Amino acid sequence: MLNNPKLYPxxxxxxxxxxxxxxxxxxxxxxxxxxxxxxxxxxxxxxxFLLLQRYWQGGFATGAVKD
Structure with a gap:
C-alpha cells in the first residue's frame, strides 16, 4: 500500500x-x-508497558469489584 520505501515501518x-x-x-x-x-x-x-503497567493493573482490579 505504501509506494515510497521511506514510509515503510x-x-x-x-x-x-x-x-x-x-x-x-x-x-x-x-x-x-x-x-x-x-x-x-x-x-x-x-x-x-513498564510506564503504563500500574494503570492496566488498576483497571483489572476495578473491573473485578462486585457491587
Missing amino acids: VTIGLAQWQSQAGGLGGAHALFSIVITESLISVLPLVAA
Whole structure:
C-alpha cells in the first residue's frame, strides 16, 4: 500500500536486511546490525508497558469489584 520505501515501518526494513544477510556468505556484520535494530525497535514498546503497567493493573482490579 505504501509506494515510497521511506514510509515503510522499521520491521519491513529489518526483514529486508535479514534476507540480504541470509543470501550473503560472510555477512556477520550485517546480521549483528539486524539484531541490534530489532532490539532498538522493541525498546519503546517495553518502555510503554513498564510506564503504563500500574494503570492496566488498576483497571483489572476495578473491573473485578462486585457491587
